Structures are given as C-alpha cells and as structure tokens.
Amino acid sequence: MPRKSRRSRTFRRVFVKLPGGTTALRYKRRKPSPAECANCGRNLAGVPRDIPSKIHNLPKTKKRPERPFGGMYCSKCSRAKILEIIRK
DSSP, rough: OOOOOSSSTTTTEEEEEOSOOOOEEEOOOOOOOOOOTTOOOOOOSSSSOOOOOHHHHHHHHHOOOSSSSTTSOOOHHHHHHHHHHHHH
C-alpha cells in the first residue's frame, strides 16, 4: 500500500523494470500544461514543458527563446508587437 500522499492521482504511476527482472511501481509528478502566448493563447515553441524544479536547473538560454518577448509571446505575436512599437 502506498503512503497516503501518493494515493491521489497528482502523481502518475510508472512501472520501472529493475535489474533483477522484477518491475517496481514509481510515483512521478505529472508535467504541467505547456506555456501559452499571452496574446493569442497558442503553445509557445522553445519553452520546456517540465516540472518547475527541473526547469530551475536549466540554463537561462534553455528556458525561453533568445528574441524580444521570447517566452511571453509566440513568434507571430512578437513580430506584430515589434512592428507596432516601430510604427508608433
């Protein structure tokens, strides 16, 4: 019987094959939903979809795209935002 904190479906159940040939049940955190564009709501490309504790250990360049408004707007919306700023 798993401990009480593992009984909910917050953790997903993963069967892992061990070296002795047996399988064990491991409890892993579920991945969060992908990051979305602040303007149109599309999924952001280049932004990792992983547990926050794992993202924390990534370098800054791996966390979001290297462009203005990267990680906040999708490429289409960021292009439109830059053009809007230039045209003012």
